[in-house]
Amino acid sequence: MTTNNATLQSWVDEVARLTRPDRIHWCDGSAEEYAELVQAMVQSGELLALNAETHPNCYLHRSHPTDVARTEHLTFICTEQREDAGPNNNWIPPAEAHAKIDALFAGCMQGRTLYVVPYCMGPIDSPLARCGVEITDSAYVVANMRIMTRMGKAALARIEREGTFVKGLHSTGDLNPERRFIMHFPEELTIKSIGSGYGGNALLGKKCHALRLGSWQARDEGWLAEHMLIVGIQNPRGETHYVAAAFPSACGKTNLAMLIPPASMPGWKVWTIGDDIAWMHLGEDGRLWAINPEAGAFGVAPGTGPKTNPTALNMLDHDCIFTNVALTADDQPWWEGKSKEVPAFDWRGQPYDAVSGLPAAHPNSRFTVSMRQCASYSPRAEDAQGVPISAIIFGGRRKELAPLVFQARDWRHGVLVGASVASETTAAATGAVGVVRRDPMAMQPFCGYNFGDYWEHWLSFAERSDRLPKIFHVNWFRQDDSGRFLWPGFGENLRVLQWILERCAGRAEAVETPIGLLPRSQDLNTQHLDVDVATLDALLAVDAQRWNAELEDIRSYFEKFDERLPTGLWSEFERVQNALEHGTQVA
Numbered sequence: 001m002t003t004n005n006a007t008l009q010s011w012v013d014e015v016a017r018l019t020r021p022d023r024i025h026w027c028d029g030s031a032e033e034y035a036e037l038v039q040a041m042v043q044s045g046e047l048l049a050l051n052a053e054t055h056p057n058c059y060l061h062r063s064h065p066t067d068v069a070r071t072e073h074l075t076f077i078c079t080e081q082r083e084d085a086g087p088n089n090n091w092i093p094p095a096e097a098h099a100k101i102d103a104l105f106a107g108c109m110q111g112r113t114l115y116v117v118p119y120c121m122g123p124i125d126s127p128l129a130r131c132g133v134e135i136t137d138s139a140y141v142v143a144n145m146r147i148m149t150r151m152g153k154a155a156l157a158r159i160e161r162e163g164t165f166v167k168g169l170h171s172t173g174d175l176n177p178e179r180r181f182i183m184h185f186p187e188e189l190t191i192k193s194i195g196s197g198y199g200g201n202a203l204l205g206k207k208c209h210a211l212r213l214g215s216w217q218a219r220d221e222g223w224l225a226e227h228m229l230i231v232g233i234q235n236p237r238g239e240t241h242y243v244a245a246a247f248p249s250a251c252g253k254t255n256l257a258m259l260i261p262p263a264s265m266p267g268w269k270v271w272t273i274g275d276d277i278a279w280m281h282l283g284e285d286g287r288l289w290a291i292n293p294e295a296g297a298f299g300v301a302p303g304t305g306p307k308t309n310p311t312a313l314n315m316l317d318h319d320c321i322f323t324n325v326a327l328t329a330d331d332q333p334w335w336e337g338k339s340k341e342v343p344a345f346d347w348r349g350q351p352y353d354a355v356s357g358l359p360a361a362h363p364n365s366r367f368t369v370s371m372r373q374c375a376s377y378s379p380r381a382e383d384a385q386g387v388p389i390s391a392i393i394f395g396g397r398r399k400e401l402a403p404l405v406f407q408a409r410d411w412r413h414g415v416l417v418g419a420s421v422a423s424e425t426t427a428a429a430t431g432a433v434g435v436v437r438r439d440p441m442a443m444q445p446f447c448g449y450n451f452g453d454y455w456e457h458w459l460s461f462a463e464r465s466d467r468l469p470k471i472f473h474v475n476w477f478r479q480d481d482s483g484r485f486l487w488p489g490f491g492e493n494l495r496v497l498q499w500i501l502e503r504c505a506g507r508a509e510a511v512e513t514p515i516g517l518l519p520r521s522q523d524l525n526t527q528h529l530d531v532d533v534a535t536l537d538a539l540l541a542v543d544a545q546r547w548n549a550e551l552e553d554i555r556s557y558f559e560k561f562d563e564r565l566p567t568g569l570w571s572e573f574e575r576v577q578n579a580l581e582h583g584t585q586v587a
């Protein structure tokens with residue numbers, strides 16, 4: 001297999017001259033090709049075959065111990081003008097970036113195979129989908145790309161028809177964090193990544209293409225590329241409404257996308273469309289329509305258990321790649337929260353020492369699995385036009401302050417709410433865990449351009465439609481002084497979604513506060529909910545003094561964006577500040 005697309009052919013030739021691979025393999029995406037790749041990796045030790053009886057066709061990959069999460073300090077947006085990347089991104093001028101990274105690519109594939117991986121982000125026949133080609137020397141990356149995207153022949157055919165594609169060059173290099181870079185050239189629709197095999201750094205269709213370059217293209221073309229799950233919520237009347245929700249990495253997207261209704265909510269059903277990324281376009285009807293550009297889930301393993309997320313657990317017992325999980329004595333994958341069993345080996349393959357107190361699975365260990373294995377996968381997930389979104393939800397992981405749920409007054413206020421998101425850092429990125437940082441729209445690691453311009457773009461939708469989704473903010477992660485979660489979370493989150501959808505339908509009550517509209521405890525469905533009234537009241541309280549301090553922090557954060565910060569956002573900010581000062585509502 002080669003191509004009749006001259007641009008693609010000459011780029012592959014050029015990369016081969018630079019990286020000097022022993023072989024070039026054009027991926028067709030077939031089952032046979034996948035099986036051969038997997039067999040070769042089992043032989044080389046890159047993959048370990050798991051228990052064939054309990055987990056047929058499942059494999060464990062143990063990464064290099066320094067290569068277990070996204071590395072944001074090594075991720076760059078390389079635009080001609082520094083201001084276009086914005087204070088929210090690391091920046092190097094494109095020429096310097098190319099020179100620096102090409103020097104690392106020189107000869108890096110000697111003795112290895114260069115794989116050409118054509119892929120499509122989004123349903124293959126969708127006008128909203130976009131294609132790319134990833135060149136990589138990692139068979140693990142190829143296997144993951146086959147699960148996560150529509151990869152191979154059909155994608156190549158679409159590229160040959162359309163002529164355009166995103167170029168992504170990847171090599172695991174020598175895995176030395178000193179020689180690890182993830183560089184984006186949005187003006188050239190090009191990505192170059194070296195020195196990491198970790199999903200977010202190496203599966204270039206995901207964060208690099210669908211979010212960083214995607215957000216850039218979306219701004220230019222008038223749509224939105226967001227770090228959001230997409231889910232359909234069916235009520236007992238049989239009506240399904242779609243919701244998109246942005247939470248930072250490891251803050252509950254995959255779980256919410258696969259939620260199982262609690263026993264006390266009969267007749268409710270949740271349909272999964274996507275668990276990490278949404279591409280959203282304004283339809284002719286003025287509504288916002290969303291597709292999931294991905295075909296698989298690259299999910300956090302720890303915490304995935306029979307009580308918290310049985311839907312996810314059930315999709316992981318065949319045809320799945322695990323990365324950095326622990327192993328039982330009979331070769332089953334294991335992680336904290338999965339079962340009471342004690343694993344035999346930790347994520348590094350060492351005999352597990354239970355008294356060490358260390359987790360057996362890496363806190364950012366992951367599973368890669370096709371969405372088709374998800375029991376709640378929506379029959380509309382492959383719709384070329386996507387699904388219409390009724391509500392957008394922003395959220396984060398905050399021990400304190402942020403209430404369980406509140407609604408923004410309107411779209412513009414909602415943009416402020418999104419721009420003001422802060423969340424505790426997690427193991428999904430290297431660095432300290434549990435530190436509150438600002439993470440607007442959960443896009444801090446993923447917005448491929450200046451956040452000031454991004455918020456302006458978000459605000460501009462208010463002028464284009466009067467049928468936009470309602471905007472909300474949630475926080476499942478409030479804790480008491482002893483570190484116990486105040487809200488049970490997981491399936492019970494459906495109670496909050498019920499209030500949200502009833503607000504959208506104009507059926508639920510709310511009280512107006514300076515920060516937005518909140519339910520009182522009696523406005524939530526609390527039937528058979530095991531949370532006392534005092535706790536519920538604490539979850540729904542707005543502490544004006546603390547919010548004043550929060551607003552000061554938001555102000556100093558916004559000031560970094562200088563004249564790129566939209567005036568429309570400042571005026572929203574001032575409205576909230578005024579309301580807080582005078583103890584009035586924001587409306």
Ligand code: GDP
Binds near residue numbers: 490
């Ligand atoms: P994602 O990375 O945003 O997709 O987040 P996940 O859905 O994979 O969840 C990340 C971690 O948060 C996992 O360990 C989950 O068990 C945990 N988690 C998810 N939802 C909730 C929730 O509602 N409450 C609590 N306490 N933990 C949650």
Ligand code: PGA
Binds near residue numbers: 254
């Ligand atoms: P997550 O996806 O958001 O599901 O954790 C991976 C990531 O964001 O790195």
Ligand code: MN
Binds near residue numbers: 227248249276
């Ligand atoms: Mn993510």
Ligand code: MN
Binds near residue numbers: 250255276
């Ligand atoms: Mn996830």
